[in-house]
Amino acid sequence: MDGPGASGAGGAPAGVVVVGLGAAGASLAWRLAGSGVPLRVVEAPVSSGRRTRSRTWCTWGPAGPGPFGHLVSASWPRVRLVPVAGDDVVAHLGGWRYRMLRSQDLDAAVRERLAGAGVEVEEFAVDDVAELREPGWTVVDTRPVPVPRTGRTLLLQHFLGRRVRTERPVFDPSAVTLMDFRLPQPAGGVAFGYVLPTSPHEALVEYTEFSGGVLDAERYEELLAEYLLRSGIGEVEVLGTERGVIPMTDADFAPSGVPGVLRWGAASGSVRPSTGYAFSALQRQADVLAARAREGSPLVLPPAHRRRHLLMDSLVLEALASGRVDGAGFFTGLFARNPVHRVLGFLDGGTGPADDLRLMASSPRGPMLRTVLGRVVPRVPLRR
Ligand SMILES: Cc1cc2nc3c(=O)[nH]c(=O)nc-3n(C[C@H](O)[C@H](O)[C@H](O)COP(=O)(O)OP(=O)(O)OC[C@H]3O[C@@H](n4cnc5c(N)ncnc54)[C@H](O)[C@@H]3O)c2cc1C
Structure with missing residues (x-):
């Protein structure tokens, strides 16, 4: 775990530099904007090639995610799993919902909040994070890092997703299909379709694989096409694309090693190894970090997972x-x-x-x- 950053003396809040405005950085910046904690926010410009592409984040539970419930663009009261053979497993979530948030919406909302608090998002790619240190400030560095190879197991969760529209009403907008296994299965892993329907005619449909290595670009196209066929979705018009590779590993992530710099986010092991999800863990960590910054305590990262x-x-x-x-x-x-x-x-x-x-x-x-x-x-x- 990272050592403490500098804290404000006598209960005065320490200043915080947030590097990266992705899920982690945006979550902390939202909480600190206007809180009285001196704040700087740095994000890589798109032109730098370092900027994270837009994506959708899903979470579940009774509320949330975190303070971003108002930004949720779609939610579902039921989840479905489709086995290789036999009946579907369908479960009603009661008071819970499976929810989707688009990164573009979070980005726009956080920038608006920061602007309202008089904090300008500084657009440059950070190479040496130590250069951002100032006395009394903590740098929270959320830039991606290479995946550590020190665990027992490293699987990759890799996928090709398409936002699609169909002529026929083929989707049930009350249920998200978490895993549909009617696909060829890789050795030493698993493959499934993932469907987030937003209307009877529109959905985000993904071919997802947990396995040891990524595939050729054409192979994802073939497998997604195969899934559209096997699932009965059939012909689609493509509205957008989302690709991703998320490491699923039991390795420990190294701290920054730089005094006053706290490494956080996917880069600190916030992604849950068995799911590839991190967004709700980041909300829990952001609550703690923001509370500590507000009370002027050193920023020590709480564990993301038990x-x-x-x-x-x-x-x-x-x-x-x-x-x-x-x-x-x-x-x-x-x-x-x-x-x-x-x-x-x-x-x-x-x-x-x-x-x-x-x-x-x-x-x-x-x-x-x-x-x-x-x-x-x-x-x-x-x-x-
Ligand atoms: C495609 C995809 C979909 C995912 N979907 C889900 C999901 O549905 N639910 C879920 O819980 N988790 C999901 N995850 C896992 C996890 O929540 C995300 O990876 C999440 O974005 C991690 O947040 P982060 O802030 O650590 O990293 P990022 O969101 O990648 O943020 C890092 C930030 O640092 C910036 N940056 C990079 N380099 C520099 C630099 N040199 N200088 C300054 N800034 C820099 C980037 O532009 C970016 O804004 C998904 C991951 C991927 C890849």
Whole structure:
């Protein structure tokens, strides 16, 4: 964990420099704008080639995400999983919703709030973050870093998504399809369709794979086309494209190593290894960081995820990557054998030990046990 940055003496708030206006940076900048904490915000210009492309962030739960509920562009009361064979698993979320937020909307809202607070977004690409340090200020650096290779398992969540329109009303706007496994499955991973419908005729449709490596550009096109066919969506008009590669790893992310500089965001391990999601964890961390800045305390990063959940994720990643568990069966079983709030609560880091035990008990025993045993039983050299 990063060491403390400089804090304001005698309870005076420390100044904060936020580097990067993505999910993490924007979340902190929103909370600090107009709070009385001296603030600078730096974002890479589009022309620098370093600017993160626009994307959609999904979260779930009773409210939120964080203070951005008013920016949610679509939400769904039901989630659906489609197994390779057999009936769909459909769950109603009760008071919860699965929600979508577009990064462009968050960016515009945060810039407006910053402008209202008299904070100008400084547009330049930071190369040496140490140069931004000033006495009494903490630099919060959210620039991406290379993925650490020090964990047991590194899978990539890679996808091609298209915002599409269809002539026929093929989508059910009350349900998001989290995973539709009617696709060829990669060895040591899993592949699925992901559908976020915004009307009977429009949706974001993605081909997503968790596996060891990315594919050729044409292969994503072929697989997405295959999914459109197999799912019955059929012919589409393409309105937009979203691509991504999200590392799913149990590796530790190194702190900045620079005094007064706090590394945060996907760069600090805020992405949940088993899901590739980070947005709601970033909201929890942003709440703590902003509160500490306001009270003039050193900015120390709270853990993004519970250790117990990280251990469970690590086992799941290893079992998937080794091919010990069949991904499609594993995820379908998880949702079919548990109440939806337990599964989604776990994936968002909200479950306690009792629910976590129930989840483990519902996962394929043999393969998971072999994965656990592989870690605790020392390997004995084979005798001739
Ligand atoms: C395509 C995609 C979709 C995702 N969807 C979801 C989702 O649905 N739900 C979810 O919870 N998580 C999702 N994630 C995971 C995670 O939430 C995102 O990666 C999230 O954007 C991470 O936030 P961040 O602030 O750490 O990084 P970013 O959002 O990438 O922000 C980093 C910022 O730093 C800026 N920057 C880069 N270099 C420099 C530089 N040299 N100088 C100054 N600024 C710089 C960038 O322009 C950017 O604004 C998704 C990830 C991807 C890649």
